[in-house]
Amino acid sequence: MRILAGIFAITALLLFVRPAVGQERIRIAWAGASPANSPIWVVQEKGFLKKQGLDAEVISITASPIALQAMLAGELDVIVTSVTTLVNSRLAGADIVMIMGMVPTFVDHIITLPSITKVEQLKGKTGGVNRIGSTSDLGLRLALRKLGVDPEKEAKIITSGGNPERFAALSKGVVQFTIMPEPFVREAKSWDSKISWTSARSRSPSGGTRS
Numbered sequence: 001m002r003i004l005a006g007i008f009a010i011t012a013l014l015l016f017v018r019p020a021v022g023q024e025r026i027r028i029a030w031a032g033a034s035p036a037n038s039p040i041w042v043v044q045e046k047g048f049l050k051k052q053g054l055d056a057e058v059i060s061i062t063a064s065p066i067a068l069q070a071m072l073a074g075e076l077d078v079i080v081t082s083v084t085t086l087v088n089s090r091l092a093g094a095d096i097v098m099i100m101g102m103v104p105t106f107v108d109h110i111i112t113l114p115s116i117t118k119v120e121q122l123k124g125k126t127g128g129v130n131r132i133g134s135t136s137d138l139g140l141r142l143a144l145r146k147l148g149v150d151p152e153k154e155a156k157i158i159t160s161g162g163n164p165e166r167f168a169a170l171s172k173g174v175v176q177f178t179i180m181p182e183p184f185v186r187e188a189k190s191w192d193s194k195i196s197w198t199s200a201r202s203r204s205p206s207g208g209t210r211s
Contacts, residue, residue, distance in 0.1 A: 025055040029071070030080040031064040040080045062162050063131045071096070082135035106139045111170065111188040112177040119147045127151075128160030128175035136166075140179040 026049075030037045040058065043049060049056040059076070061067040064085040070076045072094060079085075086098050116122065122144065129137040141151040149155055158175065160166045166178045167187070180188070 025057045026078065027057050027059065027076045028078045028080065029059040029061045029067045029076050031061045031067045037080055063134050065131060065133055068094075068096075082138075084135045084138045088133065106135075106142075108136065108139055108179045108181050109185045110140065110143055110177055110179050111185060111193045113170065113173065114191070114193055116176060119149065122147070122149050122177055123154040125176040126156045126158060126174075128166045128169050128178040129157055130162055130166070131159050132157070136179050143179065 028040065030040050044056070044058040061070065061079075064079075064081040067076065067079040067081055068085050068089055071079050072089075083098070086096065089096055112122070116125070127140055127144075129140055131137065137157065140157060144151040144155060151157060160169045160175055160178065163180055163184055166175070167180060167184050169175045170178050170188070170193070171191070
């Protein structure tokens, strides 16, 4: 139901950024393969914007900070990104606005190597995120704090790329834990990876529960 509401909301709101006469298309970017981006995928697949008179080019970009930089440079008109990216950019003085929010929480899970069976074992280990400063970075740091692990002093967090790249880094032992959405969580369970924390059951963007 939330995805369906997001589809209608995106379609309606993007009508307010209809290109001026003579402009070829509106450029929209989404960052990261996450269920949170499902509405824009459906909007693109079903051609809803075209039916409303918008010639939209929907682009995939590897990380939210890169998408933001492209929009600030005038290469994009709209980006589907996280509140993290919005807040950080506003604090830095960027003149951008948020037109809607679809997912009011993190939807990712911390997954670890099978050898890590307790939260305390995350201390001293290396975790992978998309990019430092990205949504996955903030989500992982918030989750670690909720679990009693100081991400600044008791763990090392490194850039490991998008979801497929982070999953590969985890499976090869380059990192010992990371933060991922479905369907990667299900795949990790198949090789007995441990799920230390899930944000899907939290009630706020910074919440989390042990599983």
